Amino acid sequence: MLLTITTTHAPATDLGYLLVKHPDRVHTVTTSVGTAHVFFPAAEEHRCTAALLLEVAPEKLAGLRGGDHFALGRYVNDRPYAATSLLAVALAKAYSSALRGVSKDRPELAATAIPLEIGVPALPGHPLVERLFGPLGWDVTVRPVPLAPESWGDSRYGTVTLRGTHRLADALNHLYVLLPVLDGGKHYWVGPDEVDKLIRAGTGWLATHPDRALITDRYLAHQRAFTRTANRLLDDDPDLLDPDRPAGDQLDAPPADTPDPVVRLGERRRDAVLAALADTGASRVLDLGCGSGVLLGALAADPRYTEVVGADVSASALAAAERRLERLADRQRARITLRQTALTYADARLTGYDAAVLMEVVEHVDESRLPALARAVFGSARPGAVVVTTPNVEYNVRYPALAAGTMRHTDHRFEWTRAEFADWATRVAESYGYTVVFRPVGDEDPEVGAPTQLALFTRVEGVAA
Incomplete structure (x- = not known):
C-alpha cells in the first residue's frame, strides 16, 4: 500500500x-x-x-x-x-x-x-x-x-x-x-488507550467536525463505552466546542464591532459554579466527575482553594486532565490531586471536604444509579456544600440544529425539566440533611427558562445523614 x-x-x-x-x-x-x-x-x-x-x-x-x-x-x-x-x-x-x-x-x-x-x-x-x-x-x-x-x-x-x-x-x-x-x-x-490516541490526533479539528459521531464510533470499533468517553473529553474542552451545543452547531463568533461579545455557555457555567463555591466559603474542594479538568484549572488559579481533588472513573479522562494541568505553575499544580473512583460507590478518600462539585455529571449516570450516587456523595463523602449543574431539557427547543425529542449529547441518559430537577434535588436534600437553592445559568428565556440549571446544597449542621 x-x-x-x-x-x-x-x-x-x-x-x-x-x-x-x-x-x-x-x-x-x-x-x-x-x-x-x-x-x-x-x-x-x-x-x-x-x-x-x-x-x-x-x-x-x-x-x-x-x-x-x-x-x-x-x-x-x-x-x-x-x-x-x-x-x-x-x-x-x-x-x-x-x-x-x-x-x-x-x-x-x-x-x-x-x-x-x-x-x-x-x-x-x-x-x-x-x-x-x-x-x-x-x-x-x-x-x-x-x-x-x-x-x-x-x-x-x-x-x-x-x-x-x-x-x-x-x-x-x-x-x-x-x-x-x-x-x-x-x-x-481496540483498548482504552485508543481513546487517548484519538483525542491527541483529533486536537483542533475533531470536536467541531460535522461527522464527529461517525468518526469516533468507527475509530473506536463501535465500542460504546469508549465512544462515550471520547465524546465527553471532546465536549469538555471549551477551546474546541461549547459542551451544551449539539455537535457541529457552533456559536458564531461575534462581529468585531459587537460591544458585548458572546460568552459561551460552558464559560458561564464554570463562572456560575465558581460563584456558588465562593458563597460557601470553601477552601478544600472536590471536583467529582472532573473529566478532562476544565474546572480544575480555574480552581487552582484561585488562592482561596488550598486543596482540590479531581475525581473521575475514566482513566482516559484523568490522563487528559493531567495533560491540561501541565500548563499550570508548579505552585498551582501542587494543590491538585487526581483520583480514579466511581461516584456511585463510597470512597473514604473523598470525605472531610468543604464542598463538592458535580458539573454536568448526573445526566451521564443511569437514573437507576442516582440513589447510589446520592448515597456516595451526600451520605458518605458528606461535604459541607454541593454544587450540581445539569441541562434544562425545556431549553432544547431553542437549539435549531437539535432534532425534536433528542438529547444534547449521545452520552446523556436523561435530561430533566426544571420541575424534575427541583423534585430530585429537594428529595436528596431532605434525605441527607441539606438545604437547597436553585440558580439559572445562561440567559433566561421567559417561556423555557435558562439553558443550564444549578442547585446549591448546604449541609445543615447537627442533622445526621
Whole structure:
C-alpha cells in the first residue's frame, strides 16, 4: 500500500526536514505486520514528493483482526493493498516527529501551513472521503476503481487525491484518524488507550467536525463505552466546542464591532459554579466527575482553594486532565490531586471536604444509579456544600440544529425539566440533611427558562445523614 505527500512550498526539499527523512536515501521502518519504506521519487526545489510504501508480510495476515466476514476472510482480503489501519500505524511510526509537529531543523516551517497534495491509490470507503476530508479544508478528488469485468461496476476502493494548505502535522493527523475510519475496522484490538490516541490526533479539528459521531464510533470499533468517553473529553474542552451545543452547531463568533461579545455557555457555567463555591466559603474542594479538568484549572488559579481533588472513573479522562494541568505553575499544580473512583460507590478518600462539585455529571449516570450516587456523595463523602449543574431539557427547543425529542449529547441518559430537577434535588436534600437553592445559568428565556440549571446544597449542621 502506498501514500504520497507532495509540496510546492519553496524550497520544496524542506519536506525532508519536516519528515526527518533525507531525500537522497531510502529509509526503512519495521512494523508489526511488515516493513515500511520512505523514499523521495521527486526532490526538486520547486516540487518534492515523499512516498510511504508498506509491504505486509503474508505470514502476518492470518493473525490480523478485520478482513471480510466469510470463511476464508482471514486469508483472502485487501489488507496487503488497501490503505487501512495498517498504513495509519506505519505512518505514525515512520513520521512520528512530524505527526507531533516537531522539527529540530525547521521549527517555524513545522508551525506553518504549506501547500500539500496527498495521494492514496487504493482507499476503501471512497463515498465517504469527501464527507470526511472536505470539512477539514481539503479539495478532494476521487476516482473509483472499477471491478473486473467493468460491467460489475465500481469497487469500494478509490484513487484519492487531497489538495490543501495545512500544517504537515495536521495533515498527518487527519490521515492517521480517518484511514481506519474509512475502512470501518482496525487490524488490532481496540483498548482504552485508543481513546487517548484519538483525542491527541483529533486536537483542533475533531470536536467541531460535522461527522464527529461517525468518526469516533468507527475509530473506536463501535465500542460504546469508549465512544462515550471520547465524546465527553471532546465536549469538555471549551477551546474546541461549547459542551451544551449539539455537535457541529457552533456559536458564531461575534462581529468585531459587537460591544458585548458572546460568552459561551460552558464559560458561564464554570463562572456560575465558581460563584456558588465562593458563597460557601470553601477552601478544600472536590471536583467529582472532573473529566478532562476544565474546572480544575480555574480552581487552582484561585488562592482561596488550598486543596482540590479531581475525581473521575475514566482513566482516559484523568490522563487528559493531567495533560491540561501541565500548563499550570508548579505552585498551582501542587494543590491538585487526581483520583480514579466511581461516584456511585463510597470512597473514604473523598470525605472531610468543604464542598463538592458535580458539573454536568448526573445526566451521564443511569437514573437507576442516582440513589447510589446520592448515597456516595451526600451520605458518605458528606461535604459541607454541593454544587450540581445539569441541562434544562425545556431549553432544547431553542437549539435549531437539535432534532425534536433528542438529547444534547449521545452520552446523556436523561435530561430533566426544571420541575424534575427541583423534585430530585429537594428529595436528596431532605434525605441527607441539606438545604437547597436553585440558580439559572445562561440567559433566561421567559417561556423555557435558562439553558443550564444549578442547585446549591448546604449541609445543615447537627442533622445526621
